[in-house]
Amino acid sequence: MLNKVLVFGEIRDGEFRNVAFESLAAAKQIAPDGEIVGVVAGEEVQAEGKKLFHYGADRVTAVEHTNLAHFTPEGYTQALKAAIDAEAPDAVIMGHTALGRDLSAKLAGRLNAGLVSDAVAIEMKDGPVFTRPIYSGKAFEQVTVKDGLLMATIRPNNIPALEADMGREGEVASLDAEIENLQTVIKNGVKNTATGIDLSEASVIVAGGRGLKGEEHFKMLDELADVLGGAVGASRGACDAEYCDYALQIGQTGKVVTPDLYIAVGLSGAIQHVAGMSNSKVIVAINKDPEAEIFQIADYGIVGDLFDIVPKLKEEFKKV
Numbered sequence: 001m002l003n004k005v006l007v008f009g010e011i012r013d014g015e016f017r018n019v020a021f022e023s024l025a026a027a028k029q030i031a032p033d034g035e036i037v038g039v040v041a042g043e044e045v046q047a048e049g050k051k052l053f054h055y056g057a058d059r060v061t062a063v064e065h066t067n068l069a070h071f072t073p074e075g076y077t078q079a080l081k082a083a084i085d086a087e088a089p090d091a092v093i094m095g096h097t098a099l100g101r102d103l104s105a106k107l108a109g110r111l112n113a114g115l116v117s118d119a120v121a122i123e124m125k126d127g128p129v130f131t132r133p134i135y136s137g138k139a140f141e142q143v144t145v146k147d148g149l150l151m152a153t154i155r156p157n158n159i160p161a162l163e164a165d166m167g168r169e170g171e172v173a174s175l176d177a178e179i180e181n182l183q184t185v186i187k188n189g190v191k192n193t194a195t196g197i198d199l200s201e202a203s204v205i206v207a208g209g210r211g212l213k214g215e216e217h218f219k220m221l222d223e224l225a226d227v228l229g230g231a232v233g234a235s236r237g238a239c240d241a242e243y244c245d246y247a248l249q250i251g252q253t254g255k256v257v258t259p260d261l262y263i264a265v266g267l268s269g270a271i272q273h274v275a276g277m278s279n280s281k282v283i284v285a286i287n288k289d290p291e292a293e294i295f296q297i298a299d300y301g302i303v304g305d306l307f308d309i310v311p312k313l314k315e316e317f318k319k320v
């Protein structure tokens with residue numbers, strides 16, 4: 001039985017990423033009667049930290065330091081390790097984001113903990129059993145950690161956050177920690193999408209491929225994504241052709257996404273692309289080639305010229 005679970009709440013551009021709240025829900029699943037301790041790290045994060053109470057944290061601790069103003073794996077590892085040393089939890093949960101992947105691996109190595117990464121579901125048997133995709137999403141395995149500290153990262157958009165209870169409030173405690181020996185940060189952050197919505201957490205993604213035929217045509221996807229409140233992604237074909245930034249790449253060597261709606265525009269559906277989006281809840285494909293592989297996994301297919309279809313879709317969605 002797990003008595004205490006520590007949840008790291010990732011803050012980006014001053015605000016929690018949704019997966020921070022989803023991590024709290026995961027913590028509740030693995031320790032329904034245990035104590036859930038939220039941890040935030042940064043330069044000034046106390047105020048934002050309070051939100052963790054609304055989503056299920058029983059206590060919240062902030063590790064604040066000028067050296068934590070920007071993410072560095074070493075700095076955040078020191079911050080989290082200080083919190084883990086102070087709290088001695090049975091388990092630690094965080095989001096499977098670029099930051100979470102980096103941090104969890106370093107932390108698990110330092111603490112000699114068993115790490116389950118990229119979990120998409122949790123079942124309680126004798127203890128928590130995590131389901132995670134393997135072989136580029138073609139199969140799933142179930143993993144558990146039997147001894148010592150359990151660490152897990154959860155894939156965004158898979159374990160729903162608890163409904164916010166604005167009446168649940170508390171004071172964020174402060175934890176002093178030495179944060180030192182950091183490397184110099186030369187790049188402070190990259191905005192991933194034109195719409196400003198993070199790809200890995202977007203509920204709607206409009207992804208373009210080489211069929212877009214030029215950087216200037218990606219604007220069309222931005223407009224459609226904007227109407228739908230979504231983010232723009234891309235195939236590697238489109239990134240290689242310099243139609244867009246590699247930060248938008250979805251697939252085996254790009255981001256793995258699980259939106260409610262994925263609209264694939266002018267991309268063929270190569271296996272390496274599908275590896276990053278096949279778990280999307282509804283897939284719509286637009287391609288002029290009826291034999292394109294993307295139609296094999298699409299829930300809805302539109303065979304035709306994307307340059308006709310995308311503007312029409314945008315106009316129709318605007319009316320809704």
Ligand code: FAD
Nearest residue numbers: 209210211235236237251252253254266267268273288306
């Ligand atoms: P294409 O395969 O050229 O497809 C373009 C599509 O657009 C075609 O289906 C065509 O019919 C359609 N089209 C053209 N014009 C129109 C039009 N006017 N209207 C409608 N449809 C139109 N790829 C990824 O995406 N992500 C990865 O992470 C990734 N990792 C890889 C890792 C490795 C090790 C390797 C070897 C490859 C990887 N790839 C990855 C590349 C992958 O194999 C494909 O080459 C790539 O996905 C193709 O991109 P695409 O679908 O945009 O281009």
